Amino acid sequence: MLLVFDINETLLDLAPLDEVLGGTEVRTRWFDLVIRTALVVTASGRYQDFAEIAGACARTVAPEADVPALGRTLRSLPPHPDVVPALTELREQGHRLVALGNSPQAVVESQVADLGFDAVYSAEAAGALKPSPKAYALVEHGGEPPVMIAAHDWDIAGAQAAGMRTAFVTRDGRLPLPAHPSPEWTVTDLAVWARSLRP
Template identity: 35%
Template sequence: MGSKEIHCTNKLVKTLAMTDNKLPLMVFDVNETLLDMATLKSKINSLLGSNKGFGVWFEMLLHYSLVDNCTSNYHNFTELADATLEMAVKDLKADVTPKERKEALQTIKELSTYDDVPKGLQLLKENGFRLVTLTNSPSATLTAQMQHAKLTEYFEATLSIDTIKKYKPALETYTWATEQLSVNVSDAILVAAHGWDIAGALRAGMQAAFIEREGQSLYPLAPKPQFIGKNLIEVSKSIIAHYS
């Protein structure tokens, strides 16, 4: 009985200490950071008849999101995904109908989390951190993703750039996100598995944490993030230790 009471007391003291300190707002990218896109990759590769199909399409998708930013001609990510998939179909000379394209892209709403994600998020929540998302996906897609992956309960807010109509890594997008939660941009940490997202957040004045997902790397010409880990559990523990 005595040891149990001491354990609970220590846990309470630590929790109160963390709450009293000014903890940063945790801002999470979604696709390839929290959600594993392996099923979508398989679907797109099969549709395009090439193991390189997903890579060709996804690079186009990111490229033309920046074209929309630069030309002030916004289309939501669902529209861009279909348009660039049409381009990939032509480039790879695949025989795909518009209906087949749209059906394949619906897979993005049915992605599963990486195994480390629930525990990593729970660690942060238990230690008093506020969690929000910031994604290039439109709000309807984001809501479906969070519900399917059973992640809704972890997040105070689920933010989509669809509101501001500027794709990450536009600097104003990161500032806008922190303003929605009444937090200074310097008092937030972006957690992402994309070097371009990390670079944008750091340039905007955020702190950043990079998850070293397979196939992802940091941009060498950008500043290094404050936290780096092989998975979200490792990143979460580093952040918690830093602010303890």
């Protein structure tokens, strides 16, 4: 299978941003505002650099935040504990692993540099942020529907609309969207899920 991974929160832990933004509660408000802004930009048919959105939102929720430090920290976030074992297991099974993020290409490549992906895609190349179908269309595949793995309900919905199979990761106790097609998998631990795919 071709497995397509979202990056922020799905693979990478945002907790190190607490120090830059002034605590967990502020970081959560910041990221929620980043996502809401990105969704509005996408729904209105426009494109805006995701890093610029992140910086603008930081200045709103944490006026004293060091925005350059925020950018540096975003590029070096650690993976969640289940990520490396999951990716190792999936590679051993012969799956092709790619990453697809909303951040600019240089940021995405820096974020996943140590995770060994076969390809890394940025919505920047599509001129449209996820969940626009244009972003998912960047992923090159041989006709078999790829599987999108994400910790965000809007990302799952966008991938489904683009014809992908989906696996929702329940980071921080999140649940899939109600009144919407269910993901094929709902995953609490990526490593456990990866092992479950063994034939």
